[in-house]
Amino acid sequence: MARxxxxxxxxxxxxxxxxxxxxxxxxxxxxxxxxxxxxxGSGAELDSACASLCASYAEVWxxxxxxxxxxxxxxxxxxxxxVLPPGSIVLAAHxxxxxxxxxxxxIKLGAxxxxxxxEIEGMEGLLLKVVxxxxxxxxxxxxxxxxxxxxxxxxxxxxxxxxxISPANGQVVDRSADVGTLTAGRRYLETVVAETGxxxxxxxxxxxxxxxxxQEKDNVGIAQDLADAxxxxxxxxxxxxxxxxxxxxRQVGSSGKAVKPKVYLAxxxxxxxxxxxxxxxxxxxxxINKNPKAPIFQVASVGIVDDLLELLPELTxxxxxxxxxxx
Amino acid sequence: xxxxxxxxxxPDTSENEIEFNPEGNDIERDELVxxxxxxxxxxxxxxxxxxxxxxxxxxxxxxxxxxxxxxLRREMAMGxxxxxxxxxxxxxxxxxxxxxxxxxxxxxxxxYDLVLTxxxxxxxxxxxxxxxxxxxxYPFASLVNSIEVLDGRKLRISREVEGGxxxxxxxxLPCVLSIQTGINEPRYVGMRGIRAVASVPxxxxxxxxxxxDPNTVGExxxxxxxxxxxxxxxxxGAEMLHGSREEIVARVADLIAAKGGLR
Numbered sequence: 001m002a003r004x005x006x007x008x009x010x011x012x013x014x015x016x017x018x019x020x021x022x023x024x025x026x027x028x029x030x031x032x033x034x035x036x037x038x039x040x041g042s043g044a045e046l047d048s049a050c051a052s053l054c055a056s057y058a059e060v061w062x063x064x065x066x067x068x069x070x071x072x073x074x075x076x077x078x079x080x081x082x083v084l085p086p087g088s089i090v091l092a093a094h095x096x097x098x099x100x101x102x103x104x105x106x107i108k109l110g111a112x113x114x115x116x117x118x119e120i121e122g123m124e125g126l127l128l129k130v131v132x133x134x135x136x137x138x139x140x141x142x143x144x145x146x147x148x149x150x151x152x153x154x155x156x157x158x159x160x161x162x163x164x165i166s167p168a169n170g171q172v173v174d175r176s177a178d179v180g181t182l183t184a185g186r187r188y189l190e191t192v193v194a195e196t197g198x199x200x201x202x203x204x205x206x207x208x209x210x211x212x213x214x215q216e217k218d219n220v221g222i223a224q225d226l227a228d229a230x231x232x233x234x235x236x237x238x239x240x241x242x243x244x245x246x247x248x249x250r251q252v253g254s255s256g257k258a259v260k261p262k263v264y265l266a267x268x269x270x271x272x273x274x275x276x277x278x279x280x281x282x283x284x285x286x287x288i289n290k291n292p293k294a295p296i297f298q299v300a301s302v303g304i305v306d307d308l309l310e311l312l313p314e315l316t317x318x319x320x321x322x323x324x325x326x327x
Numbered sequence: 328x329x330x331x332x333x334x335x336x337x338p339d340t341s342e343n344e345i346e347f348n349p350e351g352n353d354i355e356r357d358e359l360v361x362x363x364x365x366x367x368x369x370x371x372x373x374x375x376x377x378x379x380x381x382x383x384x385x386x387x388x389x390x391x392x393x394x395x396x397x398x399l400r401r402e403m404a405m406g407x408x409x410x411x412x413x414x415x416x417x418x419x420x421x422x423x424x425x426x427x428x429x430x431x432x433x434x435x436x437x438x439y440d441l442v443l444t445x446x447x448x449x450x451x452x453x454x455x456x457x458x459x460x461x462x463x464x465y466p467f468a469s470l471v472n473s474i475e476v477l478d479g480r481k482l483r484i485s486r487e488v489e490g491g492x493x494x495x496x497x498x499x500l501p502c503v504l505s506i507q508t509g510i511n512e513p514r515y516v517g518m519r520g521i522r523a524v525a526s527v528p529x530x531x532x533x534x535x536x537x538x539x540d541p542n543t544v545g546e547x548x549x550x551x552x553x554x555x556x557x558x559x560x561x562x563x564g565a566e567m568l569h570g571s572r573e574e575i576v577a578r579v580a581d582l583i584a585a586k587g588g589l590r
Contacts, residue, residue, distance in 0.1 A: 072496075074466060094452075096488045099469045103457025106424075112550045113423065115452035133559065134450045135340040139347075139354065140559045146550040154452075185466030185499040189483075194491035206583070230589065242369075242509035248491055255470075255487050262587045284586040286579060287565060293344050295559070302582060303565030304575055314572060318580045322589070 001123075002150060003085060004035040006057070007092040007101070009071060013048035015039075018093035018155070020162030023056055025091055025155045027163060028120035029128065034058040035091075037170075038083075040068040040076050054170035064176040067183075073100035074184035081108045082180045087150045094154035095254070102154045111150030114143060118159045123147075136272050137295040156273060157254075197249025199233050206232035206263045209252060211275075212239040213268015213289060213308055220245055222312050223267060229319040235259065237275045253278040267308045271296030288312075328383035328476070328500075330374040331439040332407070333430055333456070334367040335389060336398040337449040352555045363398040366445025368405070368513040370506040373474060374443055375406045375514075381476050384408040386439070390418060390429050396529055403527060404520035405513070415533030420546025423451070427458035429544055432537035434463060440480075442503040446470060453505065460503035468498055469505040 006022035008015055019037065026035035037057040039049050042064050053060045063079050084090065090105065092098040094116045106113035118140065119131035126148040133140050145151060201207060208227040214220060220234070227234045234250065241251045252259050253275040260281035267288050269275060276299060279285070287300035288308045297303040304311065338345075338359040346355040374385040386409040387402040389395045399410030413429050421429065434442070442460075446469070447453035453469065460467030468484055472493065475483040480500040485493040487507050498504075534541045542548060568575050583589055 077461075096470055096486065096494075099453050100457070100467070100486075103423075103454050104461035104467055107427075107458050107461035113454060113458065114551055115454055129554070132452065134556075135338065135345050135354075136449065137559065138340060138345045139556045141556050142554040144552045144554050185502060186468060187497045189495045189497060191488070192485065192493040192495060194493075205587070230583065238508065244509075244512060248509075251491065254489065256491050258490075263583055265583075284582070285565075286582065291344060297565045297567070298559065300565035302579070303567045304579070305567070306572065306575070311572060311576065314576045315579055318576045319583075319589070322580055322584065 001030050001033060002087045002089050002147065004029060004033045004089045004091065005038050005061075005084065006035050007038050007076075007080070007090060007098075008049070008053060009093065009097050010039060010041065010045070010049035013045035015049050015052045016093065018095075018157060019053060020056060021157065021160040022091045022093065022155060024160040024163045025117070025120055025153070028122065028160075029089060030123065036061055038063065038080065040065070040071065040079060042066050042069040050172045054168065054172065056168050057170045058168045060170050060172045062172050062174045062176065063179050064174070065179050065182060068179075070188045071097055072184055072186060072188055073097060073104070074186055075182045077101055077105045077108060078182050078184075079179040080105060083175045083178045084109065089147060089151045089153065092152070092154050094156050098154045102152050106152035109150055109152065111152050112145045112147055113152045114145050115154045116156050117153055118156050133273075136270050138293055158273075158277060195249055197247050199250070201233055201235045201250055201252065202257050202259050204233045204235075204259070204261050206230050206265070207235045207252070207259060207261045208232050208265045208267065209235040209237065209269060210240055210246075210267050211237040211269030214240065214245070215268075215309070217243070217245040219309060222309060226265075226312050226316045226319070229316045229323070237269045237272070266296050266300065267312065269296055270294045271299060328378060328381050328440045329438060330378060330383060330385045330441045330443060331434065331437075332367070332370045332374050332385060332387050332402070332443045333389070333459075334371065334387050334398055334402055334445070335364045335448050335451075336361050336391060336395045337364045340449055347556055351557070354556055361394070363401055364445050364448045366447060366506065366508050367402075368445075369508050369510050370443040370445050371402045371405055371407060372511045372513040373506055374441075376511060377441070377474060377476060383440070386411060386437075388413060388430065388433060390414070390421070390426050399529055400521055400524055401516055403524040404516045410527070410529045412529055412531045413533075413537070414531050415541075417534050417539075417541040417545045420549055421544050422549040422551040423454035424458055424550070425544040425548050427455045427462055429537065429539065430455070430459050431462045432539050433532065434459075436537070440500045441482075442501070444503070444505045446505050446507045456503050456505040463501075463503070466498050466502040467504070468496065468502070470507045471504045472507045472510045474504070474510075
């Protein structure tokens with residue numbers, strides 16, 4: 001069985017949540033394997049990340065280089081290619097860094113590549129059976145990968161539940177001497193932090209959240225009317241921001257804001273995982289969608305198959321009515 | 328600047344309900360409405376805006392079959408100067424690596440300063456752009472949400488990272504970028520625009536034209552194979568509300584109040 005490595009990202013020495021999920025994924029490839037964590041960076045932050053990983057990984061490869069202080073996927077790729085043994089299986093999280101790193105790494109390692117995995121069903125000989133989603137999560141697919149010359153696999157964040165693991169008391173192995181001379185055609189300059197916007201959707205009790213189903217900018221008012229009646233705010237999924245119908249600061253999801261309302265009205269939102277990743281604290285989700293097969297209905301508490309452009313105004317009227325009665 | 332944009336024809340899932348074929352190994356494709364992969368429109372629009380600023384031409388390319396020519400014409404109607412179809416029986420069943428290899432073979436025939444893809448395909452996993460870049464030894468950046476052309480064959484780009492933050496970098500040309508949706512507002516294409524490019528020739532290249540070994544692409548070379556499709560596990564699933572709209576509205580209002588929504 002090929003050796004399994006998990007590339008772990010960290011921020012200022014704090015390891016990413018994916019560390020435990022990648023361990024769980026490695027276990028599904030080979031329950032007998034003791035996967036090795038690989039971390040890149042420099043200085044005390046890197047040492048601190050390595051120390052944390054020793055709690056769950058038996059071996060932690062430390063790749064320290066000043067050029068790796070900020071994670072540049074091209075430099076990390078070159079460092080990994082220089083240290084990884086042939087035929088390795090490399091796991092990484094399917095988030096912005098893994099998306100940048102993994103495809104090119106698979107080419108340079110001559111390894112098979114499969115991305116955004118939701119499940120690993122196991123090995124048959126040299127064939128690995130995994131599960132991916134297609135078409136916005138409407139369908140899943142079993143995919144078979146020939147890993148005879150190694151593999152690079154990215155794992156969907158949150159899809160693999162962390163295992164309860166006995167303390168590993170791992171060893172740090174310093175492979176920094178082997179990373180080689182690192183240069184890249186892309187150079188990091190700065191990070192521009194997202195603006196908060198006029199309304200902070202992360203602090204709302206109720207969110208009336210709209211997706212592509214709102215159809216056009218003029219219809220945003222329908223959701224705003226309901227939000228006003230409820231004393232709520234309007235948030236949205238990515239297509240609404242892409243179409244410039246609402247500000248980026250209103251977007252819920254992995255590339256937007258993480259929110260934790262009590263009640264979340266998902267109106268015309270299909271329920272892509274990037275969107276659901278922004279929903280924290282187990283809110284009561286009321287989903288309204290014209291498509292009965294929309295993935296949002298898998299995670300919602302209550303679902304309604306209807307045209308939100310007709311339903312929402314009636315709901316707004318009903319809320320006004322209830323308020324009058326209560327007053 | 329000469330820009331190549333790689334596009335793909337996919338089923339439009341916002342318009343379709345996906346059904347399985349009786350064998351369960353594929354979705355029913357006959358009834359599906361196909362169109363260009365939506366993120367690819369952002370890539371083409373970005374390419375057109377760059378060439379409008381600094382000069383040059385935009386070429387769109389796709390790997391597929393006859394049916395895929397329609398997406399090339401749509402992007403040409405947006406303003407792309409050329410469309411190229413990479414089609415051959417030997418390409419069928421290609422995995423992402425083979426698609427990247429076919430595109431690499433095409434890139435060898437011309438000279439492009441910049442290669443763009445959409446951030447990911449509806450039926451894909453953000454794979455081909457990064458693989459293609461590594462094959463070409465070009466720098467690569469994914470999730471790009473702004474591009475500024477600098478002097479000295481460089482771009483200043485930003486990537487969308489966690490929480491909507493932007494990671495700003497400088498990248499050397501030639502390079503490959505995967506374009507995030509929302510970077511621009513893709514222009515509208517009407518029937519008139521499509522008719523205007525209907526007679527522009529779209530060359531087709533196959534294995535021989537691209538000097539490809541047919542054994543390195545297509546089903547025989549594929550190391551990643553889809554076995555079947557199935558419906559995702561439903562979890563508990565939502566309690567679906569039925570009845571008249573009036574009843575549903577009353578129920579939803581009560582639920583919101585009960586869950587602490589109404590204050």
